[in-house]
Amino acid sequence: MNTAAMPAVERDRANRRTAIKLGIAAAAMVGFAYGMVPFYNVFCEALGLDRARPELADVHAAAMRVEFDTNVSAGLPARLTPLQPVVAGRAGGLVKARFRLENLSDAPLGLRAVPSYAPERAGRFLTKMECFCFNALTLAARETREVTVVLLVDEAMPAELGAVTLSYTLFPLEGKA
């Protein structure tokens, strides 16, 4: 509202009205900033985004961030999904990870998971106790199965090791694919 031509009383009142509206908008934006906190949590959960974790931030016990990566070789009708893509490993503790393995075809499928990891220096501190990659696997048509990996983290794991990535790639069993 243009108040230039108004008498002073009305002009001041109109100006004040506009200012109050703007003040309310500013106050609402503080609320918006705090509103971003729950929204962020919901958003990350809905999209399955990796959040910072309390167990990884505990400074009293050296923790290693273990990330799982999965791949499927080209043309293989299978899917491998880590149920927990990131877990915390503690010196001297066990890391247990589960994966969902699916056969997407209508025929039985023979396959094997080939592991790899990075960085190289982490290898000394991780011992694989149990792994679905130790054996060849055969899945029935459309079968879904949970498979596990169990790792022992060395007592001597240095705190600065940070993160390690374990990767599993599915390959068809020779002569069967």
Added chain:
Amino acid sequence: MTAATETLNPIQGGHADEAHGHDDHGHHASTGWRRWVYATNHKDIGTLYLWFAFTMFIVGGLMALGIRAELFTPGLQFWQPEFFNQLTTLHGIIMVFGAIMPAFTGLANWMLPLMLGAPDMAFARMNNWSFWLLPPSALLLVISLFVPGGAAAGGWTLYPPLSLQFGMGMDLAIFSVHLLGLSSIMGSINIVVTVLNMRAPGMTLMRMPMFAWTSLVTAYLLIAVAPVLAGAVTMLLTDRHFGTHFFKAVGGGDPVLFQHIFWFFGHPEVYIMALPAFGIVSQIIPAFARKPLFGYHSMVYATASIAILSFMVWAHHMFSVGMPATAQLFFMFMTMLIAVPTGVKVFNWIATMWQGSMSFETPMLFAVGFVCLFTVGGFSGLVLSIAPVDTQMHDTYYVVAHFHYVLVAGALFSLFGAVYYWLPKWTGYMYSERMGKFHFWWSMIWFNVTFFPMHFLGLAGMPRRIPDYPLQFTDFNTLASVGAFCFGLGQLIFLYNVIHTIRGGVGKAPANPWEGSHTLEWEVPSPAPHHTWETPPAREVVEKGLKEQLL
């Protein structure tokens, strides 16, 4: 709410009408320090803002020189790394919140009522408050250098977890940001109300000067995002002292959340520092090309689109924190989209100059320098908008080069241009054109010597915020340091020129010293009397100027 606003705006009700004028004159009988501490006149407050901004520019500039001195050669010469980090942090905060933003608010205070034909800003007392919150907040930052643990040292972005670990210097910085935010919000409310409600009859929104438009949009941006920053730093404060866990992973919080909230403020902030510069340049270029601004309407729409888009690109500052590819793509394309309205503006300025009768007085030199160098900064911004490239360049000197091109050659050059352009109106005297031109060319050359090599340093992988660096970066760093010291020295010429002008300059200035200026501020005498447009300008006066501007 009402009670509060009443105290902010005491002139009301019965006694107003004819007493109004006398009332104000009574105020301005106050002299000496009272004139400034109790200032309610928009010109006095504008002057205060501008001097405050220049003082902070010198303080922040000295810190920059401290940084460049350390980086002159590899190794640690002058400062310990902890203090170096405090220098980079305070340099950023002071230049953004203490120099650039108050300078634009000061210009808006001085010029908007004159350009719009209003007697003053809408809320004179609130205006006094918004200025006088600034010196204490600057003082808090300076004091923080001397408390145990020193000033905040985690970069101007105050990222946790570092910002959760510092000593009380960080708390002082947080309170300082609170005060600065409050000041900006009040200043912005004043600007919005003045522009929306107090224009001269006949000057519709789509006919007002571009500087009024960009100030209006900037003020809206500030009202929207300054509270968000206040919220973010309040969360930091409660995380530090009151046991909350917004950003502490130990209690289930997430430090990345801070980055989202900060940049939701931070990206519009970039345009808060750029849009008023666009407005100034859009006043200066038509005046010295002696042609109306090309594409006024598209300029207005471009300003508005930039403002709207600025809310949808914040995560391009965070490409390296680990976002899903779809999110990266979204923010990448939205960022690139901003180049379209910005391009519209640059082409409009060029088209305004095209076939104009151009003359190159100092304001025009700074405006043309702005167009050239801001475009360079815009291009390096486009490079950084590409997510995979940014992952590589993140936190390198390439980023430092980019934002100094848009903030120094962009915002600061436009401010210099504005000062030279309006100095005759403010002081009633002409500045020395020779000294002004020297100031421009000196700044232009040394600015590029300082910041252009930083592109190469960044491409070669030199990280920002480090006090020491590998040997292979020596040559470019030495060059940049030499440039910085020369650039800094040159600003003393500017200070001298301004003081010289205040004391009489090279002679009296006419009401309108520029041939091609047709906005309302040139209709009042030079120097602008303490009270102007107490009755709105006559319809014919407004229409005459608008006709010259083809509006």
